[in-house]
Amino acid sequence: YWLWEKQQLLATTHIEGPGDGLCQVSFSPQDNAQVCITGNGIFKLFKYSEGTLKATILQKGELQNYLCHAWVSAERVVCGTDTGRLMILENGEMRWETSVEYKIPPRELEEDTTKEPGSLTSFSAFDSSDISCDLVSDDNGSQDTLPRICAVAAYSKGFACSSSPGVVLLFEKSEEKDVYRETQEIWIPRDFCSSEPDQSDREDIICICFSPSEETMIVSTTKKQLYMFTMPSTEIVKEKLAHFIHLHFPLHSDAITGLDSCIRKPIVATCSLDRSVRIWNYKTNTLELYKQYQEEAYTVSLHPTGLFCLVGFSDKLRLISLLYEDMHVFKEFAVRSCKECAFSNGGHLFAAVNGNVIHIYSTTTFENTNNLKGHSGKIRAVKWSADDAKLVSCDAHGAVYEWNLSSGKRESECVLRSCNYSSIALSPFPKIIFAVGSDQTLKEISESSILHEVPAFDVVYTAVAVSHSGHMLFIGTSLGTIRTMRYPLPLPTEFNEYQAHAGPVTKV
Template sequence: MSVADAEPHFVFGVQAGVANSLISLDEQNIIFPFGNNAVCFNIEEKCQQFIPATQKSQGMLALAVSGNRRYLAVSERGEKGTVTVYDLQEKNRKRHVLSVEDVPVQEFVSVAFSHDSEYLIGQSGAPHWTLFCWTLQKPTVIATIKTGALSNPIYQVSFSPEDNTRICVCGHGVFKLLHHTVGELKPSKIKKLDNVEFHNFLSHAWVSESQVILGTDTGQLLAFESGVLCWEANVITKPSMLDSESREKQEEAVAVQLPRVTVITAYSKGFACSAGPGMVCLFERTQDGDNYRKTREIRIPSDTRCHDPSQAERQEIISMCISPTEATLSTSTDLGQLYCINLIDTEMSKVKEGGPAQFEFLTHAFHWSTITSLSTCVLKPLIATSSRDLSVRVWNFKTNILELYKGFAEEPLSVALHPSGLSLLVVFVERVTWMNLLIDDFRIFKEFSMKGCAECVFSNGGHMFAAVIRKTIHIYSTTTFENILDLADQSTMARSILWSEDDRMLVSCGLDGVIYTWDTHSGQLASECAHKSCKYTNFSISPDSSTIFAVGTDCTLKEIQDNQILTEVPANTVTYTALALSRQGAVLFCGTTAGSVTVMRCPLGKPKTLFEFQGHAGPITKMVVTFDDQFLLTISEDGSLLIWKIIWNRYGLMWDRKMCYLEEILITKADLERKNNTMQELNTRVQVLNIENQFQLRRKDMEHQRKFKGMTVKFTQHIESLENSNKDLVAEKEQLELDHKALMKEVMEEHTRERKLSQEYVSSRVLELKSQREVDEVKQELRRTEESHRRETDELTGGYESKLKEILLKLQQCEDESQQQRGEYELMIQMIEHDADKEILDLR
């Protein structure tokens, strides 16, 4: 159990190099990667929710969201590459952790959900370049196919938005449409595209169930319908009605760098795509629905506060998303900046403006290079940072906004905020500059010539500041700006310096492995602790100045008292890079090379378990705890500033100091006089305008009175005329009523007569129909009788004929029998006669 928790609260920065690094959940929430976290940023409420990656993750590579925006997939690099699926509706609970067992895959460079969230695909990186397909009901690999090679890397994979059996894969010399069947991925044939291997397909997007748009590194856009090339265009707009010089410059710029189409996003009207550095083009379907036309260009504006304003325009857009209602387009760049634009306003401004629309910052302008220094103050909730991007920025950790931002012609090496929060020291190579923080700018107050200064720090009381120049620490008064002390007994340049809480001591450490403690009143070296085998990189002092906590190159945390090392805590698999002690001195926060924060109780023991909290993607370079012990501030080589919320009351440690911060700001006398003069001029102008308005009102009142009188007379006459006309109309109406009554009487009589005739006609017609019906019935009865008679006659005739035939047949039979009997009789007579003759002969 840790003594306190450090939870990521708010981050100023975005991690570049993550595929599909910007996801719009709804109109208010956007997800982007930071360090080992996915951050859900609420644009309206200005708050963030962190979704941590797995504990041993080596960094994020790709993000994907399901079609119903419920599930988030995060690809992470590691000894075994994984894709973690989070349920965003159940407090970001991990639903699945997908990996591959048979193949040693260390990373998935692109992932995508099917539209019904039933399947998820992941494209592995080098050297295998294999596409894996998982089913999310049972998180197992159901199909694989090799898609790329060492010379043909894959950049993006995706499902069709309406068909979970269609998959698109694009890369360097690779464009494949795959068909997913049960347990198998089969490639489909691509038609009308020659020399695929010579195209570098950087991105693609499905615009319908069967049509996909691809973008190349030469600015080409290709549309394929079911694998057949159906449309081709280029994002480069050829100069037309321009003068010759502008046309030549544009042609030269195009020749130098072709616009890379690094990302494409589809929406209902068509699609949006990047078109080289700092520009997005909107394409809409034509009326025939077969082609697309460019309708709008949107550019990243120059940054006037930066030393090189055109630096912003040269950013490469690496990710893009459109909100569900298609009201907002958001982008992220290779310099870690977030921009957005309202598409509805863009549509409305098409006619009004001739030039391209411009993005605005989604949040604030972040550092785009390593942050080198960090400082905070006491009386204001401000944070000052300096960076290798040649800028100094002041942030507010209460409101989570960027207060001030200024670019310089040279790199600011270090920065220090005065405890009052009204002044700032900025260290340059040749000088140290004292600047006052105004409402909207840094104003140089004094410059100190300090060549080779590496760091400066204000005392806790703000009455002194220390500056490190080579092997000497110079202490200056902030009231007289005089050099009051020089501390010069060090063997090497101090790497880090800290004031004790009462400002009576100044402690420094360097790469010589020695920690020096100085008396700031006498300027004498009070003590030194040498440990030559370790080069100290950072340290912290307890509130009573009795204990020093230090880290260095030997990967251990040391607790030092009276120049003796009391405790050493090893850092296991990471290296400690920075330390910060709470104001109470009860908790020590340690930053690591992995970008995480380890929390330990003070005084140090030998903890059985080190509690590590994930944060940055790069080594933490400096840490500071705010004066109210509520927030931990960390900066990293990844160019981000992270505000951690310190959770005390979870384990019985309570710290509820209520801080009252100053709301006052500084303003110069010249600015104040200018503002007062401006206010006076505006007040005078308001008075003059009031007098002019009163005069105009009186003049208009008089004019209105005159017009009112004229209109009154006019309308009175008109009313009288209308009354007379009304009387005539009433008399005419009465006469018309009499005529109408007489006419109605005649009409009623005529109608009565016609009604009687109609009734008689109806009765006659009814009788006629009845008679006709009776005649028809009689005819039908007669026909039935005749038919019955004919049928009976036929039956009788047939019966008698059959009987006659039977009688004739019997008669014939009788005749035949009679003839046969006659023959037999005659034969018998003959035989008798023969017998008689024979007997007679015998008798003779």
């Protein structure tokens, strides 16, 4: 029990139960000194007083595996169990109970017969109505699966809960005393950009919340998506079946493995282990294009014109045309598990990494014009010089090489076997390279020598980028933070740090 404004711990208590731990702790909305704690075989109410948490109420009767709970009034708590039971408890006594059935998505006539599974959708700002809301039943799913109440939230008319993948049920108070009735089912829409659209709406909902005005309900899912639903203002407009829409647009559901920005357009491309490629507009803050493929995507590079992108998949390297409402593969290259690729600044060449070899291709003829060999470890990053005459690469065995594209030979090298490099960046100033890796330092390299090493202070630097002016560095860390440093590098080390992500920064 914390006083968070002063970062002060006020009280602690130890909870023991027959199950495997606690699931949820919450304050009473009317009394912040009263706390409800639920879990497997646990339902307890505590009161904070004089520096201690005192148990005031225990549940009477058979204990359940409570997965979630919510306060519906100052004295009453609704709880959901792993067997689909909903219970309202007041002072530990049962006031109301019901069992919810496992829900199967309703089969509806598809309104848009022209949209094929796997097709691509564009999204406008703050509007995801382009997403089809048609739903079909999961023919492969087990209809006798036990429901699990994984999330519940209260509002003035009753409460909402999720009992099955992809659906939220609304319960409202009836005219009978202590009785709630189910009034509405709200379903997650199918995603026709998914490689498996029939399964795309079967996401487990893990959190439900209402806006203070109760006009909007927001849910989050196990696939890291956010959906919204506008609550009906009157009973007249309420339908038994309704559908969520994306809060903004679909987000990546797995680690982002590739990131690139376009030179001539305000767009950024990302790819992910969720097998999708997405094109974002950072001026309008919108998702312009999005498509999911059958294979995992490891790396992406945007052509300077913004009309094409390279994507390295587990089976091939693909050159994709970015059309108005489609992403069309028009050339494939036999480069398996390509983890790094990059267009030259002029766009006439591109580099693709296969293990410890860098393949150079012509963008106009698609010919393999050069193969740069010499790395002993897997290549982690490649960067083109401003004039495209040189290429710099780093690998997992501590080597940083500078290549001459005319001769295909190495011009300089800096090898530090104790460091597993993860990222490099080129300064606009001549012959300055920045590299980061496993040894927790930022290195400034010039002409085969390390000029400066800046310590990271017990954090691993994972990615690095340089501003166009060359006077600012942006460094990602294993803690999900972004550090900014001035160049020339200050001694002693000075930087600003911003918490950006909950996991390691993979690309900058």
